[in-house]
Amino acid sequence: MLAKGSRILNLFQYYTFLTYIFNYKDVVSLSVDVSLESKPHAGSNISLMCKTESLSNTKWWVFGDENVTATDRISFDRGESDYYSYLRLNISHLTFDHQGKYTCFAAEGEDIATGSLAFNVTVPGKVVSTSNAHANVTSPASLSCTLEGYPLTNVSWERANVTFVGDDEQEKFNFTVGKLSETKLETSLEFPKLKPRDNGSYLCQAIGVDGPVVGVANLYVLDVPHIYIDVVKVVGARRIFLNWTLNDGNEPVQEYFVKTFANGSNEWTFYPEKIPGGNTSYIIQNLQPNTEYKIKLMAKNAIGRGIEQDTPDFYKTFDKDSDFTPEVSLKAITPNAINIGWSSPPKELTDHVHYYILLMYNNSTKKETVQSANQSNLYMFRDLHSATNYKFKVAACSEYTHQCGSWSKEIDGTTMDGVAGAPxxxxxxxxxxxxxxxxxxxxxxxxxxxxxxxxxxxxxxxxxxxxxxxxxxxxxxxxxxxxxxxxxxxxxxxxxxxxxxxxxxxxxxxxxxxxxxxxxxxxxxxxxxPPTIPDKEKLNQANWSAVKDQDRWLMKLSIPRVSERNGPICCYRVFVIKLEPNQTVNDLPPPEETKVSSYQEVHMSPKGGTYIADMFESNALSNDIYLGDNVTLSEATRNSKCKVCVGLRPSPPTTPPAPPTSPTNGGGNSSGAPIIPAEIPSLMLETPRAKRDDVLTSTLKTTGVTVPSVAVSTPPTPTVYDGLLDINSNYSGFIEVIVLGGNDSVA
The missing domain is CATH 2.60.40.10 (Immunoglobulins)
Structure with missing residues (x-):
């Protein structure tokens, strides 16, 4: 062990870079650069680098007076680049035997150069252990720390978290430092006779290779408990509240002792109730009303009984116990909140009310909250349901007694209507x-x-x-x-x-x-x-007339474009009716009951009939359409949803279409043409009767009836042919409008 107050010899780490040039011809042609590539901590791996700008030379390392050779802990790396060559010395698991001076030699011809460096092996500083002390006041005690590192210097002790000012000079501690090994030391701080103020934490510290090394040791001075009475408050006719601060002397308080002294009496009275050691406040009960008292308080722990502390003044109990009950009222109501308020205590009780308990409830909800008496006597209950009734009440409470007075009379509050949820x-x-x-x-x-x-x-x-x-x-x-x-x-x-x-x-x-x-x-x-057929007024604008084209008579049909507001029109179909001899338009059946045949069948039959002359979609509608011109309009629809126009179905043809058996007379212009029977430009005026549930059809000049549209199977493709008219026959006709039904079905 070293003498008290001594210091460990300051050990230091050093790095030296030396270059010696030996040139027997006084010509410098070779130099050596040496370096240490990492810190030489004990147990670590380090490398010493030796470089020369010359590539063709021989290098070797010398430690002390001997060449360094490879062992299980020592190895070499050789190499070169475009600008230098090197020899690296690698030492693994560094020990103190490896510290000292290393020299690198380089030889090229007669030139020899050297470079040297020296290092001490170091150990990073750390605290190995500390020992605390528990001792009674006036007894001796010691604290100790074990530190590890190399080198370790400036070992010292100081008080933690203490600032010394003025005449209160920093304490000079008696401590010893002993060397346990090359890298470990132990230091002890001695206390010959403990005083209460010695209680606390102490720092043992030293300077290591990487900076300060600090340990903490705690000294617990065991003493009797000390009490300091902070608050004395009369809280009733028979009760006085006490609150105190405690220094337990580092031993748990076992119990407290209370004595009371009534003004006018001759002696102190021992309070019979046992006060648990964990308390720092207590309510002394069973006193006399309207009486002045002094109080003494003492604590006991394992070391002994502390000094009694008494109140310097008398404290007078109340004539009778008082109870403050707030009065509650509604202040504001919204759809989701209710604001309540309550009355303040009278002046003589203000100091006894420290907080309020607020209660809101109904059959499905209950919420309790605490409001400090230092705040305003208002509170808003939020996040309530709209148009819902709630009840409210308030109680005043004391921090001294941890008790609350009587609940206020409950009041009802109903939130306003809010915004209704979605139906x-x-x-x-x-x-x-x-x-x-x-x-x-x-x-x-x-x-x-x-x-x-x-x-x-x-x-x-x-x-x-x-x-x-x-x-x-x-x-x-x-x-x-x-x-x-x-x-x-x-x-x-x-x-x-x-x-x-x-x-x-x-x-x-x-x-x-x-x-x-x-x-x-x-x-x-x-x-x-769903869509339906166009309006009747729109359909009635079509016009029929007879015209002569060179030597033949034609029917001219003018169809203005119809708005598709009521539904997209897939196509128009023009039906021509060849009347029987002596048959009039009034004798014809409704269009939806008409049997549709081919052009050939109609013109070969003496009874006439109905055939489809032209068919075209809405986009292909032209202002004038000529019937009997031997030119058939049967354009395929470009709308995939209208690939099939469903309406009146013709009878399947038995033979290809042929010219009429009674051809129209040829001839000059219209002024010399024979008279066309008046029935030729006739147009069906009756309202058709819808019988099929899968069609949306209309004849011109009708109001049209919409029937619920359903998907239909693909019907036989109608034969559309606009052949020559028979000049000896009377003709009538009608137009069918096909509308795209709901769900993209054709109707």
Whole structure:
């Protein structure tokens, strides 16, 4: 062991770079550069590098006076680059035997150069262990630390977390330092006679190779407990509250002892109740009302009893116990919050009310919160349900007694109506009535699961839009202005919109309106109204007339373009009827009951008949169409959805079409032509009777009937042929309009 206050010899690490040039011809042609590539910590691996700019030379390492040779811990690396060659000395698991001076020799011809370096092996500093001490006051004690490292210098002790000011000079500690090994030392701090102020933490420290090394040792001075009374408060007619600060002397307090002294008496009275050692406050009970008292308090631990602490003044108990009960009132109400307020205690009790307990509840909810008496006597309960009743009450509490007074009288509060949730099970159905021949929408719904109040009525908003090909051949968009209906809460929760346009996409919004008069969240749904045939007024604009072309008579048909607002038109089909002799238009059956044959069958039969002369889609419509010109219009549709135009079905032909048996007279211009029977330009005027459920058809000058459209199987392809007219016969005809039905079915 070293003498007290001594220091370990300062050991130091050094790196030296030396270069010696030996040139027997006084010509410098060779130099050596040496370096250490890592810190020489004990147990680590290091490398010593030797470089020369010359590539053709011999190198070797010398340690002390001997050449360094390879062993199980020593190896060499040789190499070269474009600018230098090197010899690296590698030492693994470094020990103190490896420290010292190393020299690299390089020889080239008669030239010899050397480079040297020296190092000490170091050990990073660390704390191996510390020992704490527990000892009674006035007894001796010691603390110790074991440190490891090399080198370790400036060993010292100091008090942790203590600042010395002025005459209170920093304590000079008596400590010893002993060397345990080359890399370990132990230092001890001695206390001949402990004082209470010696209690605390101490730092043992030294300077290591990488900086300070610091350990912490704790000294626990065991002493009797010391008490400091902080608060004395009268809290009733028979109770006084005590609060104190404790220094337990590093031993748990076993119990407290209390004595009381009534003003006018002759002696102190021992308080009989046992006060647990874990307390730092207590309420002395069973005192006399309206009486002045002094109090003594003492604590005991394993070391012994501490010094009694007494109150310098008398404290007078109340005449009677007082209880403050707040009065609660509603301050503000919203759909989701209620603000309450309560009265303050009287002045003489203000110091005894430290916080309030607030309670809100109903059959499904209960919430309790605490409000400090230092804050305002207001509190807002948030996140409540709309249109819901809640009850509220408040109690005043004391930090001294950890008790609360009586609950206030409960009050009721009901939140306002809020915004209603979205109605549920909303259904929207677009329908076409075959009897009234009109479109309508039926809307039904159920009340919202969260009405958030009392719903007084429902708002129903209907909007629609349609994109279609107009009568000018240009695409148009039609938007239906919002239609709004209000439905009373006591109704069947359904509504109907009548006389709506066909071929329209409709959207519906339904919302509940509560007593705050604000619309709730929308429930939304959509439906599409099926298409139907064009309006009657549009169809009645077609015109028939007889014209003569050179030596033949033709029927000229003028069809203005019809708006497709009611539905996309797939195609037009022109039917020609050859009347029997003495037959009039009034004798003809309705178009939908007409048997359709081929052109040849009609003109070979003396009874006449009906055939398809021309067929074309909407995009191919021209202003004038000539019938009987022996030119057939039968353009294939370009719309894949209209690949088959379903309507009146002709009888399958038995033979190819042929010219009429009674050809039209040839001749000059129209002024010299024979008179065409008046029936030739006739047009069916009756309203057709719909019999097939899979068609949407119309003859010109009709109001048309829309029948629910369904998918149909592909019918036989009709024979379309516009042959020459028989000048000896009377003709009539009609036009069929084929509309694309719902779900892209052709009808």
């Amino acid at each position: 549920e099970n909303l259904t929207v159905v677009c329908k076409y009535d075959t009897i009234s021949r009109s479109s309508f929408i039926v809307i039904t719904w159920e009340p919202p699961s969260q009405p958030n109040g009392v719903i007084i009525h429902y708002n129903v908003v209907l909007e629609g839009s349609s994109v279609f090909l107009g009568d000018k051949g240009v695409w148009e968009k039609n938007t239906i202005r919002p239609l709004i209906k209000s439905v009373d809460k006591n109704s069947t929760r359904s509504v109907r919109f009548d006389l709506l346009p066909a071929n329209t996409n409709y959207s519906v919004k339904v919302s509940g309106v509560t007593r705050i008069r604000g619309a709730g969240k929308d429930a939304e749904a959509v439906c599409t109204m």
